[in-house]
Amino acid sequence: MEFPADQPMRVQATQEVVDYVVASGIAPLPAHHELVARTEKETGDKAGMRIAPEQGALITLLARTVGARRAVEVGTFTGYSSLSIARALPADGHLLCCDTSEEWTRIARDGWESAGLAGLIELRLGPALETLRALPVEEDIDFSFVDADKTGYAAYFEELVVRTRPGGLIVFDNVLYGGRVLGDEPVTGNAAALREFNPALAADPRVDVVMLPLADGLTIARKR
Numbered sequence: 176m177e178f179p180a181d182q183p184m185r186v187q188a189t190q191e192v193v194d195y196v197v198a199s200g201i202a203p204l205p206a207h208h209e210l211v212a213r214t215e216k217e218t219g220d221k222a223g224m225r226i227a228p229e230q231g232a233l234i235t236l237l238a239r240t241v242g243a244r245r246a247v248e249v250g251t252f253t254g255y256s257s258l259s260i261a262r263a264l265p266a267d268g269h270l271l272c273c274d275t276s277e278e279w280t281r282i283a284r285d286g287w288e289s290a291g292l293a294g295l296i297e298l299r300l301g302p303a304l305e306t307l308r309a310l311p312v313e314e315d316i317d318f319s320f321v322d323a324d325k326t327g328y329a330a331y332f333e334e335l336v337v338r339t340r341p342g343g344l345i346v347f348d349n350v351l352y353g354g355r356v357l358g359d360e361p362v363t364g365n366a367a368a369l370r371e372f373n374p375a376l377a378a379d380p381r382v383d384v385v386m387l388p389l390a391d392g393l394t395i396a397r398k399r
C-alpha cells in the first residue's frame with residue numbers, strides 16, 4: 176500500500192480491510208450472528224439487504240453518543256440494524272420499528288428476544304410513511320435510521336426532521352446505491368430518487384450532513 180504524495184490516503188474497502196475494520200470496532204452481539212445465519216437460510220437472495228456489521232457498530236456508537244432514549248427505524252427486515260440501535264438504549268428507552276413484512280420481521284422479533292431487548296422495541300407493520308405521519312409532531316426523537324424504499328427517503332426525512340430534537344440524528348443507508356447515484360447515465364426508481372435526495376439533504380438548512388462511503392454509503396444528518 177503506497178501513500179500518495181498529492182492527496183489524502185484512502186484505503187480501498189477490500190474484504191480483508193472490512194474484516195479488520197469489523198474486528199477493530201464494537202463487536203456484534205451473539206443475537207446478531209444468530210439472525211445473520213437465519214437470514215441467509217430463510218431469505219435467500221434477499222439476505223444482502225441487511226446492513227453491514229461495520230455500519231451496525233457505527234449506529235450503536237452514534238445512538239450512544241447522542242444519549243438516544245427515543246429512536247425510530249424505517250426498514251427493519253430481519254433485525255440487524257434494530258439490534259444495533261436497541262443495544263444502545265437505556266432501560267427506559269424505546270425503538271419504534273417500521274416495516275411491511277410480517278415474514279421478515281418474525282426473524283427480527285426472535286433476535287430481539289434472544290438479545291433480551293424485546294421490551295424496548297415496538298414493531299408497527301404497514302407503510303412506514305403512514306406510521307410516521309401518525310406520530311405526534313413533537314421534537315422528541317433522538318435517533319432515526321432509514322433503510323426502506325429509497326423512493327421514500329425524502330418523505331421519511333420530512334416526517335422525521337420535524338419530530339427530531341435539535342442535536343438528534345437521522346441516518347440514511349444505501350445513499351451511494353452501488354455507485355449508481357454518480358455520473359449522468361439515466362437512472363430510474365431508487366437510484367433516481369437518491370440522486371435527487373442526496374444533494375437536497377446536503378443543502379437543507381435544517382441539518383448538518385456528512386456522507387460516508389461505508390458499505391453502500393451512509394449519510395448522517397444532525398438536526399440544527
Ligand SMILES: C[S@@+](CC[C@H](N)C(=O)[O-])C[C@H]1O[C@@H](n2cnc3c(N)ncnc32)[C@H](O)[C@@H]1O
Pocket residue numbers: 224225226249250251252253254255256257273274275276279301302303304322323324327
Ligand atoms: C434494506 S431492508 C432493511 C434492512 C435492515 N435495516 C437490516 O439491517 O436488516 C428494507 C426493508 O424495508 C421494508 N420496506 C420497504 N418498503 C417499505 C415501506 N413503504 N414501509 C415500511 N417498510 C418498507 C422492507 O420490507 C424491508 O424489510
